[in-house]
Amino acid sequence: MSQTKTLTTASGAPVADNQNSRSAGPRGPLLLEDFHLIEKLAHFNRENIPERRVHAKGSGAHGTFTLTRDMAQYSSAKLFDTIGKQTPTFLRFSTVGGERGSADTERDPRGFALKFYTEEGNWDIVGNNTPVFFIRDPLKFPDFIHTQKRLPQSNLKSAQMMWDFWSHSPESLHQVTILFSDRGIPDGYRHMHGFGSHTYSLINAAGERHWVKWHYKTKQGIKNLPPAEAARLAGTDPDYAQRDLFGAIERGDFPKWRVCMQIMTEAQAAAHYENPFDVTKTWSQKEFPLIEIGELELNRNPLNYFAEVEQAAFGPSNMVPGVGLSPDRMLQGRVFAYADAHRYRVGTNHQHLPINAPRVPVHTYQRDGAMAFGNNGGAAPNYEPNSFADAPKQAPQYAEPPLALSGAADRYDHRVDSDYYSHAGALFRLMNDEQKALLINNIAGAMDGVSADVVERQLQHFYNADQAYGDGVAKALGVMAK
Template identity: 70%
Template sequence: MSKKTLTGANGAPIADNQNSRTAGPRGPVLIDDFNLIEKLAHFNRENIPERRVHAKGAGAHGTFVVTKDITQYTNANLFNTIGKKTPMLARFSTVGGERGSADTARDPRGFSLKFYTEEGNWDIVGNNTPVFFIRDAIKFPDFIHTQKRYPKSNLKDSGMMWDFFSLSPEALHQVTILFSDRGIPDGFRFMHGYGSHTYSLINKDGVRTWVKWHYRTQQGIKNLDPEKAGELAGSNPDYATEDLFNAIEKGDYPKWGVYIQVMTEEQAKNYKENPFDVTKVWSQKEFPLHEVGYFELNRNPENYFAEVEQAAFAPSNVVPGTGLSPDKMLQGRVFAYADAQRYRIGTNYQQLPINAPKCPYANYQRDGAMRLDQNGGGSPNYEPNSYENAPKQTNKPEPLFPVDLSGAAGQYDHRTDSDYYSQPAALFKLMNAEQKELLISNLAASMQGVKQEILERVLAHFVKIDPEYGQGIAKKLNIKLN
């Protein structure tokens, strides 16, 4: 096997990679040592800014396989044939922690999927929970700030979180899930995933259907006891990352069944609840799951940075036959995610191999840092133009399919829908005594040290969900509620 020659980034061979150029054996170091300067300058820039949320995560490559015909709902190519396979990438993550934080934190898990379809890349950026804490993207920076560090102490502060939740009762459904026995998954393989938002599918006749995406683990549900999770946070903070990598490495490929709930536009108009409110679920009795297929994760990245850290997911990546919805949180994410990638990785982030589509692509984007392709070559950089071989629009309405709008432009109070309690109440009633006790204990532990006025305010909400729920937490905190 022939030896590879060490070169600089420009391809020129390097004769000595052990010693800096100095003025004599004792120095000083000379600034014209371009190998030293390049080496140190590159090292200084090896860390791109971490994700503001979902910074700690793991990913793997896989394959999505269609098992049922859903062409009545969509003409997207990846669904057009039973048995069809599409390459994909999955990334799992915690939400609030930094890159060095523990995999076993009590936190929702990001569940992001990228499908490399024949018509472009399609991303579903969801979580392991079917709902979220807030309804409107204008509150997202506020919510995330409560999950980060207190500006004065630079410490995590549960008082910020409970202050925000006590004043944002739409979060109670997600809070109940987060502090339940499913709040700390035992690794990434043993949890369900959800698109969480309402999305849409569009068929060949231009008929749109609203859908919710569900990914059901075929490994079974497994969760960690809080005490065990705390031990692992100290002994093996990369517990879930290690578990996923080792399982795939030894050929134990994890799988998830893919399902949708479907709702017609007419049903949505007349539904008792806002079907585009991400703090609420659709009843599976009224809107049962329909099987679509499954995906299997069967290949680990060769290089974590190139294939996971640089992986860029965004709900703005839609393809013909798929689409968005009026969900306020989703619409905010359509801008925010792609914009975060432009900041984090660079304006040409979609040209990186892990993000580039597998199908041919052509556009009028030009220039910018880290341009990886031919930058359009000698073709025009404006449109419309009269060049025969320049890219032209399709004139099809997909995937930005027309949406009926109504009402005057303005800022509408989303809290006019004050039903914060019925869905978490239904979830609480489904729990057995042991699950209720664990939920109440977890919440009480999280509230230790929080100001009395905040506790009284938030406990009043839990009592409205269910008196047993609120009073149970109050009892553990030695608080007497009226």
């Protein structure tokens, strides 16, 4: 017979009575000296860390990445050094605009944030289930996200502010077209593709850099929810995607994705007819075909949602030798913003938490701050350079090759290319009649009640992408077509 565990306080002291507070007599007031009562109430008040400003509602699971292709010509990263090698991963899915209590079946992009626990440290790729994004300059990110949240006065979502922003931001049309298509509401997280979205880079042992787009192709097949069914589930099972993912892994039906990449040389990028670092556009798969390099499998559910999903912290600033960033403006902004959000939301030492901690020794001169786990560096020096032979030293052999830059520093207009429409138009023309009708009806429904000036401005974007696109939305809105 197992021995009963003794209840303790967080400091390890045994608790004699967990049912009754200390009071001055059976009917008297409570005593401040009841440290157990105070500790329980104080901890309870702080159990909710601030939710993420974006991607607040999410699900996550542990898994593995298995390499299936020789990557030596592209990257020196050790996770790519042997075919068949497996690297532990953690993947967090999410909706973008909703709060933690929102429904999983809202029309919204889905986050697809992937952490690799490599033998050289942690590598994070932050992306979505779409290959593009609404904007291409991080200066506009706070403005955009405000339009996806709530009005300051009424605290209600507003179609007017969403479409007002989009109509003033024509570069958003490609992502808007995807969002209101049949793929705007995935059937859970298992039946959707993932994308790194941004342009990243790989660097090989010879110091050669290649630009790369990451794609994760679901092996479960694409499945999406009709709007009426999504609305029903939002009211009856708002945690539908969480339930589906957790249940599938529990029963051993492990979801898998083919990990693929598109590759572009620096010379090809310099001569490319479009900016290859523009996250509102995709790369042609005819010119830059998908190369399959491995398989991602999710095979273990978290034991504790808060510890492993809510406290999980991803950021493109987490890199290992052999991988890198790019001049993608949005990616550059996220390098700062993601890590800074974690410092605010979880704490200065969020990297120490088990879900975020690398699986390799860490040698840093960072010290102190809230929740500094372990011995906080012990007696080792907290400055560098220093005269200690056994203290951590920089390793120049891991330096990235130089990236050629040119031009005077200025605030360059990112809309100078004026091509906001060709990609959205091409996507529209790829759709069959049923998909086009669904897209148009979804847009018209979402624009219900939007002011005439915003409607007129947004309609012009649809027309610029494709005449039939504009005609269809105009007809659905009851507006005279052009």
